[in-house]
Every structure is written in C-alpha cells, then in structure tokens.
Amino acid sequence: MDRTVRAWVDGWVLSRGAAPPVVEPWGCTIDMGVDGHVARHVFGAIDEDVEETAVRKVAGVVTGAGVWLKVFRDPTVVGGWLGEGWWIDPEPGHLMTLPLTTTPEPTVPDGFRLRTWSRGGVTRTMLAAPDGSWAARGQLAPTGATAVVDQVETSPQHRRKGLGTVVMHTLQRAASEQGAESCVLAGTPAGRGLYESLGWTVTAPLTSAKFTG
Known part of the structure; x- marks a missing residue:
C-alpha cells in the first residue's frame, strides 16, 4: 500500500472512531457501521498504479447499499470500471500532503x-x-x-x-x-x-x- 494512503487510512480511522482496517491485497476494508456508510474499501495504489481488474473485482461483489469505494484515480477513469448501482461523487477529492x-x-x-x-x-x-x-x-x-x-x-x-x-x-x-x-x-x-x-x-x-x- 502506498505510504501516504496508509497514513491517511490510519489517521482517518482514529479520527472517525471506525474499526481497525482489514488489510487486503489491493488495499483495505474499514467497517463504519453507520446507515449510509456501512463500510468502505480503500485502494492502496495511486494514479496509474491503480489496477482496473482489482477495482472491478471488489466492486463486483458489493451487494449491500451504503458501501463506499475510495480510489485514488480520476473519476472519469474509475467510473467506467463500475457497474450499475454505483453513485460517484460529482466533486472529486484530492489526497494532499x-x-x-x-x-x-x-x-x-x-x-x-x-x-x-x-x-x-x-x-x-x-x-x-x-x-x-x-x-x-x-x-x-x-x-x-x-x-x-x-x-x-x-x-x-x-x-x-x-x-x-x-x-x-x-x-x-x-x-x-x-x-x-x-x-x-x-x-x-x-x-x-x-x-x-x-x-x-x-x-x-x-x-x-x-x-x-
């Protein structure tokens, strides 16, 4: 996992009182347990290193409403990898240091x-x-x-x-x-x-x- 992404994940979990992240080969999963934000899957790579196959695979097995994906790549690219039922925030964010x-x-x-x-x-x-x-x-x-x-x-x-x-x-x-x-x-x-x-x-x-x- 990219070092900056991991630092953000660790701090975000502490800041929001979320469950400790479960490390996956492609990143990590964080349980929130809140209506509309049950869990989030955070991909550990950034930009060109984000693998399309990994995003498609993780998104493809999500069946419950309120699960989020956080992908450090442009939404015009990521949007094409997601199937029906996915809402993409129209205001893309930025990882900043x-x-x-x-x-x-x-x-x-x-x-x-x-x-x-x-x-x-x-x-x-x-x-x-x-x-x-x-x-x-x-x-x-x-x-x-x-x-x-x-x-x-x-x-x-x-x-x-x-x-x-x-x-x-x-x-x-x-x-x-x-x-x-x-x-x-x-x-x-x-x-x-x-x-x-x-x-x-x-x-x-x-x-x-x-x-x-």
Missing part, C-alpha cells in the same frame, strides 16, 4: 472565540462567532510521523473571513507539537484553494463511489 515546518500562530478575528482540546487521541478545534454560534471547526489525528487533518468546515455565513486558515494553522501547530513531521488530508474542490495557499500539495485525485443498490 504538507511537510511540517514553522507554522504561524493563529490570528483570531476580533469577536471570535477559538477553543482547542484533545480527547481519545484526537485534537479538535472550533471557532465560535461573536453571537456564540458555530463558525468553523476541524480535527487532527496523529499517527506517529504523520498526522491526518479531517472534517475541516466553515459555516456559510462566515466564509471569506480567514477562519479556515485559523483552523488549519491551529491543527498544524498541534501536529508539530505532537511530534508529526508531515500532515495528510483528503480534501474537496472547495477546500483545495485554501490548502494550497498554506503550502499543501496534491498527491493524487480521489474518487468516492457509493453503492446504492
């Missing part, structure tokens, strides 16, 4: 409140708006030399205010303090611009597909 160097101290906009805490091995940070409502959040799961950034979100009412940068700087500093040397995340097209402005680079495209039955 960042070598940890010096991260600036977060600058919280006036009136907003930042709080960060750790529990169960996961560090979470949040920003509350001046009126006390939720403004932004994110979390971090360290797995040794690599830390996984996960579930970074900003309220639609508070975008374009630099809150995403505050969240990312807070998590990156926490990763460094916990001994990580690099970070990895699976980002959406909406977040890619923010991450790249902070020095993150794209390692591979990410196709997310769900079996709907």
Whole structure:
C-alpha cells in the first residue's frame, strides 16, 4: 500500500472512531457501521498504479447499499470500471500532503472565540462567532510521523473571513507539537484553494463511489 494512503487510512480511522482496517491485497476494508456508510474499501495504489481488474473485482461483489469505494484515480477513469448501482461523487477529492515546518500562530478575528482540546487521541478545534454560534471547526489525528487533518468546515455565513486558515494553522501547530513531521488530508474542490495557499500539495485525485443498490 502506498505510504501516504496508509497514513491517511490510519489517521482517518482514529479520527472517525471506525474499526481497525482489514488489510487486503489491493488495499483495505474499514467497517463504519453507520446507515449510509456501512463500510468502505480503500485502494492502496495511486494514479496509474491503480489496477482496473482489482477495482472491478471488489466492486463486483458489493451487494449491500451504503458501501463506499475510495480510489485514488480520476473519476472519469474509475467510473467506467463500475457497474450499475454505483453513485460517484460529482466533486472529486484530492489526497494532499504538507511537510511540517514553522507554522504561524493563529490570528483570531476580533469577536471570535477559538477553543482547542484533545480527547481519545484526537485534537479538535472550533471557532465560535461573536453571537456564540458555530463558525468553523476541524480535527487532527496523529499517527506517529504523520498526522491526518479531517472534517475541516466553515459555516456559510462566515466564509471569506480567514477562519479556515485559523483552523488549519491551529491543527498544524498541534501536529508539530505532537511530534508529526508531515500532515495528510483528503480534501474537496472547495477546500483545495485554501490548502494550497498554506503550502499543501496534491498527491493524487480521489474518487468516492457509493453503492446504492
């Protein structure tokens, strides 16, 4: 399995409280046990190394709704390998990485409140708006030399205010303090611009597909 993919899997499992990954010849299977997200099959190769035969084989034996595939290749390619019953996320994601160097101290906009805490091995940070409502959040799961950034979100009412940068700087500093040397995340097209402005680079495209039955 590609080292970056494995680091992301290990951190994602910790971040989401999922079952430990079951290693397969083509990648791994992760049980979630949630309605609409029962399990996910994550392929361990990226780009041209992803084998069409492996994807077809794994997808072909899925019969239950709510099972996901995570394939690190362009969806225009992966889509042609899947049969009926598969929904493909129209917004392809990206596997992104960042070598940890010096991260600036977060600058919280006036009136907003930042709080960060750790529990169960996961560090979470949040920003509350001046009126006390939720403004932004994110979390971090360290797995040794690599830390996984996960579930970074900003309220639609508070975008374009630099809150995403505050969240990312807070998590990156926490990763460094916990001994990580690099970070990895699976980002959406909406977040890619923010991450790249902070020095993150794209390692591979990410196709997310769900079996709907």
